[in-house]
Amino acid sequence: MSDPETSNLDAVGQFLANIPAIVGFYPAEAVILLHLRPGDDGLDRVGVTMRLGLASLAADPAESGRTVTGPLRTQPAGTVIAVVVSQRGNVDAELPLRAEIDALASAITEAGHRVRAVFFVPEFREGSWWRSYYDRSITAGIMPDPATSLVAIASADSGFTIHPSRQAVEDLFRLASTDEQERIARATRIATTRQQEAPESLAKRIETFDAAVAAAIDGELPSADEDIANLIASFSSPLFRDACVLPAGSRHPERQRVQLLLHLYRLAPSPERREISAVLAVGYYLLGEYVHAEIATQQVTIPTLHAVVVARNVQRAINPYAHRGSFAEYFRSARSAVETTRTVGSESERDPRLLTLVDEAKRQIRAELDHDDLRALNDRVNQVDAVVNAWSAGWRAQSDEELAALIAAAGSAPVGLAVLVPPAGQATEGSRAMLFRYLLEVSPLDYASDVAAALAFAEYAQGNFDAARAATLAIDPPSPLSEKMRARALDPSGGDLTVIIANMARTERRSLLNGAAD
Numbered sequence: 382m383s384d385p386e387t388s389n390l391d392a393v394g395q396f397l398a399n400i401p402a403i404v405g406f407y408p409a410e411a412v413i414l415l416h417l418r419p420g421d422d423g424l425d426r427v428g429v430t431m432r433l434g435l436a437s438l439a440a441d442p443a444e445s446g447r448t449v450t451g452p453l454r455t456q457p458a459g460t461v462i463a464v465v466v467s468q469r470g471n472v473d474a475e476l477p478l479r480a481e482i483d484a485l486a487s488a489i490t491e492a493g494h495r496v497r498a499v500f501f502v503p504e505f506r507e508g509s510w511w512r513s514y515y516d517r518s519i520t521a522g523i524m525p526d527p528a529t530s531l532v533a534i535a536s537a538d539s540g541f542t543i544h545p546s547r548q549a550v551e552d553l554f555r556l557a558s559t560d561e562q563e564r565i566a567r568a569t570r571i572a573t574t575r576q577q578e579a580p581e582s583l584a585k586r587i588e589t590f591d592a593a594v595a596a597a598i599d600g601e602l603p604s605a606d607e608d609i610a611n612l613i614a615s616f617s618s619p620l621f622r623d624a625c626v627l628p629a630g631s632r633h634p635e636r637q638r639v640q641l642l643l644h645l646y647r648l649a650p651s652p653e654r655r656e657i658s659a660v661l662a663v664g665y666y667l668l669g670e671y672v673h674a675e676i677a678t679q680q681v682t683i684p685t686l687h688a689v690v691v692a693r694n695v696q697r698a699i700n701p702y703a704h705r706g707s708f709a710e711y712f713r714s715a716r717s718a719v720e721t722t723r724t725v726g727s728e729s730e731r732d733p734r735l736l737t738l739v740d741e742a743k744r745q746i747r748a749e750l751d752h753d754d755l756r757a758l759n760d761r762v763n764q765v766d767a768v769v770n771a772w773s774a775g776w777r778a779q780s781d782e783e784l785a786a787l788i789a790a791a792g793s794a795p796v797g798l799a800v801l802v803p804p805a806g807q808a809t810e811g812s813r814a815m816l817f818r819y820l821l822e823v824s825p826l827d828y829a830s831d832v833a834a835a836l837a838f839a840e841y842a843q844g845n846f847d848a849a850r851a852a853t854l855a856i857d858p859p860s861p862l863s864e865k866m867r868a869r870a871l872d873p874s875g876g877d878l879t880v881i882i883a884n885m886a887r888t889e890r891r892s893l894l895n896g897a898a899d
Contacts, residue, residue, distance in 0.1 A: 393511065393522055394511065394522045394523055394524045394525055395530065397464060397511055397524050398525050398526065398527045398530040398533075399530040399531060399532040399533070400415075400505065401505050401527045401530075401543050402527070402530055402532035402541075402543050403427060403430060404430055405541075405543060405544060405550065405670060405672040406543060406544040406546055406547050406672065407527070407544070407545050408432060408466050408546075408547070409466060409467075409468075409504065410434065410435045410466065410468070411434050411435055411467075412432075412433045412438060412463055412464065412465045412466075412482070413430070413432055413463070413464045413466065414430070414431045414432075414433070414449055414461055414462075414489075415427055415429075415430050415463075416428040416430070416453060416456055416459055416460075416461050416494065416698070417459050417460045417461070417497070418456065425459075425460070428456050428459065428698045429452050429453060429455075429456055429696070429698040430671070430698070431449055431452065432547070433445055433485075435465070438482075438485065439478060442480075442481045442484040442485065443484070445481075445485060446484060446485055446487075446488030447488070449485065449488070450488050450491070451696075452697060452698075453489060453492045453493075453494055454492050455696075455697045456494070456697070458493050458494060459494055459495075460495045460496070460497040461489050461495070461496050461497065462496075462497050462498050462500070463482070463485070463489075463496065463498070463499040463500070464501075464502060465477070465478065465482065465499065465500070465501045465502070465514075466501075466502050466503070467503065468503050468504065476512060477501075482499055486499065498515070499513065500513055500514070501513075502524065505527050506524070506526075507524065507525060507526035507527070507528075508523060508524065510522065510524070511523075511524055528543075540636045541668075541670065547672070550672055550673060553643060553673070553676075554643070554646070554647070554676060554677070556647050556648075557648050561648060562648065562650070564606060565606060565609055565610060565613070565648045565649070565650070566650040568606040568607060568610035569610040569613050569614050569649070569650055569653065571610065572607070572611045572613070573614040573617060576614055576617075580724045582722075582723075582724050583618070583620055583621060583722040583724060584719045584720050586618075586621055587621065587625060587716075587719050589612070590612060590615065590621075590625045590641075591628065591629075593608075593612060593641055594628070594635060594637055597638070598635065602640070602641060602644045603641075609645065609648055612645055613648070613649045613650070613657070614653070616645075616656040616657055616660075617652075617653065617858075618858050619656075619858060619867075620718075620722060620859060621857070622657075622659075622660050623660070623715035623867075624712075624715045624716045625642075625660070626638075626660055626663055626667070626712045626715070626716070627667075627712050627713055627716045628716075629719075631713075632706065632709045632710070632713050633667060633668075634664050634668060638664065639661065639664035639668060642657055642660060642661045642664055643661060645657055646661055654680075655681055655682060655683060656685070658677055658681050659677075659685040659687040660687060661677045662678045662681070662687065662692075663691055663712065665677055666691045666694065666701050667701050667709060671695045674691055674695050675692065675695050675696075677691075678691050678692040686868050686871060686872060687871070689872075690871065690872045694708070708871070711871045714850050714851075714854065715854055718851065718854035718855070721855070722855060722857050723826055723829065723855065724826070724857050725826045725827055725829065725856060725857065725858060732823075732825055735781050735784065735788075735823070735825055736827060738781055738782055738785035739785045739788050739824075739827075739828055741785070742785045742786050742789030742790075743789045743792070743793050743828075745789075746790070746796060747793070750794070755896030755897050755899075756897040758795065758796055758893050758896075758897075759893040759894055759896070759897035760897075761786070761790045761796045762790075762796055762800055762894075764786065764787070764790065765787060765790055765796075765800040765816075766800070766803070768816060769803075769810055769813045769816055772812035772815055772816055777819075784820070784823060787816075787820055788820055788823075788824045788825075789828070791817065791820060791831055791832050791835050792828045792831030792832060792860075795889045795893065796893075797831060797835065798885060799886055799889040799893055800813075800835070801838050801882065801883070801886040802842075802886040804890070805890070805891070811843065813839050814836060814839035814840055814843065814845075814848075817832055817839055818836055818852075820832045821833055821852070826856070829855070829856045830856040830859050830863055831860045833853065833855045833856045833859070833860070833863055834852075834853070834859070834863040834865075835862075836849075836852040836855075837849045837850075837853045837866040837867075838862070838879065838882060841866060841869065841879045842879055849866065849870070850867075850870045852866075853867040853870060854867070865878060865882070866878070
């Protein structure tokens with residue numbers, strides 16, 4: 382094995398000096414693997430970057446090989462440069478862990494990549510010597526100052542901090558003291574109750590968060606318990622969580638926005654901390670700080686979709702703005718929806734009589750379900766089908782009672798699931814989506830999230846993805862089905878969720894039909 386591309390000793394040293402800035406910290410007692418893939422201009426681009434502890438490599442070389450080749454198998458064929466950093470060796474002695482490094486190189490080769498070079502350095506600092514594991518024509522060289530490398534200078538210009546160690550990055554996520562957490566938890570419970578009793582619009586809550594970001598840009602993070610608690614309590618809303626990631630009109634978060642999220646994460650009670658850590662991972666990922674993003678995903682005790690997607694994309698070195706920016710675009714869409722999103726429970730937007738009628742209709746559906754009255758439930762499905770068929774002829778509700786029955790049907794199990802799809806043998810009708818859109822416009826806000834979910838599904842089923850995304854972002858908080866449809870917008874590669882939901886809906890429709898016939 383040889384590394385002919387590294388015959389220029391100065392070039393090797395300069396390349397190695399860039400590594401702390403590439404990974405975000407000064408590695409120690411580890412092997413750093415950099416996957417290089419050719420760009421359209423013929424120049425190599427750094428793809429997946431991995432760190433493997435030398436203790437793990439020494440303990441189980443085979444398992445270490447499997448650990449690094451998993452992500453590499455997701456990458457296009459390219460080359461890999463490995464850099465061993467350890468105080469175990471010296472300039473004249475035999476380099477450490479040679480057999481283990483050979484096994485690791487073989488595993489990389491078997492994964493379809495060529496190992497271009499393997500270097501050894503005792504530490505990343507100016508004047509540190511380096512050696513090549515395989516090229517005997519290169520005995521050693523001297524590393525320039527990593528702080529003045531090209532990547533380090535570019536990182537400093539963008540506000541990126543290179544930390545002294547990986548542990549220093551992990552320490553950023555250290556929680557506040559127990560006393561502080563308990564004090565903020567009490568204040569957050571009070572703020573949550575207040576928000577439930579008098580819901581603010583999503584736009585108002587985001588305005589408050591943006592003001593806190595502006596203060597952070599001026600160097601001031603919130604310190605008063607009430608201010609911190611009000612911000613944390615807002616994360617009980619999934620739409621707030623997604624909308625706060627980006628500033629208005631931008632696809633890139635400010636660094637201070639992410640610093641504010643980190644500040645809130647360290648203080649937040651456990652349920653809200655889970656949501657904040659997930660969106661914190663998103664923020665770091667969008668900033669290109671992959672190590673921070675990876676560590677943030679590891680703080681999510683119960684994985685959220687956001688954390689899973691970020692962890693997978695970071696492992697595969699997927700640029701968040703690749704593939705037409707679909708990942709970043711979702712959060713931009715969430716932010717753009719702020720002004721039009723309606724808040725469930727807002728007294729000013731209720732129609733008292735219609736709300737009462739929908740409440741009564743939903744109670745009737747619950748009673749039919751409790752009594753296993755499948756005939757009555759199937760009749761409600763047929764009523765929705767009849768309205769869908771009559772829509773093109775100009776049907777509109779003639780009374781509040783008629784509207785209430787349709788809204789209740791769309792928002793009550795099992796009828797709400799069954800009406801998502803047409804009867805067996807019929808194609809999906811555009812009029813079904815039109816009906817759901819009409820019901821969303823007139824529905825009391827308490828039940829509008831269920832109708833919004835039905836509309837999102839109908840739009841997705843017809844391939845109207847932008848309209849579907851808009852529907853999922855129409856109501857705060859969303860329904861469980863709305864959240865599933867939003868998941869499809871956030872991670873379209875995760876499988877065709879609409880097919881799964883459609884199959885469930887068809888099964889429910891058949892069950893009601895067969896039960897009514899018995």
